[in-house]
Amino acid sequence: MEFSSKLLENAVNEMSQLPGIGKRTALRLVLHLLKQPKEQSQKLAGSLVKMRENINFCANCHNISDTKLCEICANPRRDEQLVCVVEDIRDVMAIENTSQYRGHYHVLGGKISPMDGIGPGDLTVPSLVEKVKAGSVRELIFALSSTMEGDTTNFYIYKQIEPYNITTTTIARGISVGDELEYADEVTLGRSILHRIPFESSLKNS
Amino acid sequence: MEFSSKLLENAVNEMSQLPGIGKRTALRLVLHLLKQPKEQSQKLAGSLVKMRENINFCANCHNISDTKLCEICANPRRDEQLVCVVEDIRDVMAIENTSQYRGHYHVLGGKISPMDGIGPGDLTVPSLVEKVKAGSVRELIFALSSTMEGDTTNFYIYKQIEPYNITTTTIARGISVGDELEYADEVTLGRSILHRIPFESSLKNS
Incomplete structure (x- = not known):
């Protein structure tokens, strides 16, 4: 891809570093931002940097959290x-x-x-x-x-x-609720038979 | 979606403003940034803001350009x-x-x-x-x-x-080079017959 602008090229290159975002998609996203008010790009950029700099992980469970303990x-x-x-x-x-x-x-x-x-x-x-x-x-x-x-x-x-x-x-691994047996893969179906549970237990939560 | 962190939620919300990016995809992208060095988020954010603030359009053709004329x-x-x-x-x-x-x-x-x-x-x-x-x-x-x-x-x-x-x-609208006629839509095929060109012209560029 050849760009007529270095600024555009930089933005597209950075955007396409994200997983699953190719150059074409990146260009589409960046052009969208160009059509929006400046504030949108600033808010997006600000929120990313702020998150990355200040993110905190719960001291106990390591989940993302704004407080010491989640x-x-x-x-x-x-x-x-x-x-x-x-x-x-x-x-x-x-x-x-x-x-x-x-x-x-x-x-x-x-x-x-x-x-x-x-x-x-x-x-x-x-x-x-x-x-x-x-x-x-x-x-x-x-x-x-x-x-x-x-x-x-x-x-x-x-x-x-x-x-x-x-x-x-x-x-528990098994057949998803609502799924048809015939479409389940063998491993899952096999495990669901191997690890069958008493019928009465299945009535408890629905 | 309920988030355990306001910082994370903001970033996901801003990211999901982009066209074709839903909340789930936005979360995936943002979590990816969290696993990368801080510099990546800074570079992404910086390139977007810099582009949006300083972008220039060619005075003649209105294409994106870093110079007055593209x-x-x-x-x-x-x-x-x-x-x-x-x-x-x-x-x-x-x-x-x-x-x-x-x-x-x-x-x-x-x-x-x-x-x-x-x-x-x-x-x-x-x-x-x-x-x-x-x-x-x-x-x-x-x-x-x-x-x-x-x-x-x-x-x-x-x-x-x-x-x-x-x-x-x-x-010219017509059948794409390399495409099979039988899969072409009627409108395109119709136009391609209506606007047929001399055979000799088709030999010029291949």
């Missing part, structure tokens, strides 16, 4: 002995949306992935292990995505905390 | 009497890419669209009419997209410059 960790009515291990804030938001969970979280900030050079030390794994060691966790729920990296991470953490004898569980 | 208008080897009317800089870039055009451009900055409240005065139509009036155009090539708004804009300009007796042409 709202969830600061809430005395939530069970702090029950800890759900997730990858990032999006998973926290998704689980919170269900209104089915009243425990705490532990946000890892990623998954162990030797291919991408991400080891346990790059994540918040050590602080999770410390928490377990200190005896402040009764049950740990693994809620990472079930990919190879997710399974590796689960297993690594499991091995680290094994000596401390706490309950470890993992979220 | 490179095309400043090039003495290009035919300034031949003017191609386009919507925005993306069309200029696309036509320049073909290396088939040696004239000037006139960038309208949009199309006439009463539905969106865009009239000829919001575009650079008046300055184009002035240019024709001053006798500095021999041929005007309409190269707007063939939508209702494009056709309306073409026709409006055509009516304005009709008294000045210059040549007006429009880019």
Whole structure:
């Protein structure tokens, strides 16, 4: 792509550094900003810099938070002995949306992935292990995505905390509510039969 | 979407003002920036603000340019009497890419669209009419997209410059090179038969 303006080219190049944004999309977004009042570009730019500079992570669960402790960790009515291990804030938001969970979280900030050079030390794994060691966790729920990296991470953490004898569980994998059996993939369907639950339990939450 | 951080929420809200970027995508982009060094957010923000504040439009063709006259208008080897009317800089870039055009451009900055409240005065139509009036155009090539708004804009300009007796042409519509006839839409195929050209001419450029 050849640009008639260095300013435009810079903006497009920076924009296309974002994941999933190619040069064409970046140009479309940048031209849109050009048609809008200056204030919009300033507000966008300001909000990004302000966020990046001042962002804070909860001292307990490492979730993004504007306060030292996030709202969830600061809430005395939530069970702090029950800890759900997730990858990032999006998973926290998704689980919170269900209104089915009243425990705490532990946000890892990623998954162990030797291919991408991400080891346990790059994540918040050590602080999770410390928490377990200190005896402040009764049950740990693994809620990472079930990919190879997710399974590796689960297993690594499991091995680290094994000596401390706490309950470890993992979220149920199975057929989505409302999905037709015939379209489910074999692995999921297989797991859902293997880990079947008493029929009466299925009546509790609908 | 409920956010645990006002800073994060602001950034996501601003990002999702961009066309085609929903809240989920905005969150993904913003979380990506959080994982990158601060410099990346600063450079992105800086490039957007700098572009929006200092952007300049060519005094002659209204294309985005860092100089008073854009490179095309400043090039003495290009035919300034031949003017191609386009919507925005993306069309200029696309036509320049073909290396088939040696004239000037006139960038309208949009199309006439009463539905969106865009009239000829919001575009650079008046300055184009002035240019024709001053006798500095021999041929005007309409190269707007063939939508209702494009056709309306073409026709409006055509009516304005009709008294000045210059040549007006429009880019050829037809079957794309390499496309199969059976998959072409009827309107395009119909036009391509109606506006057929001598076979010898088709041999000139390939």
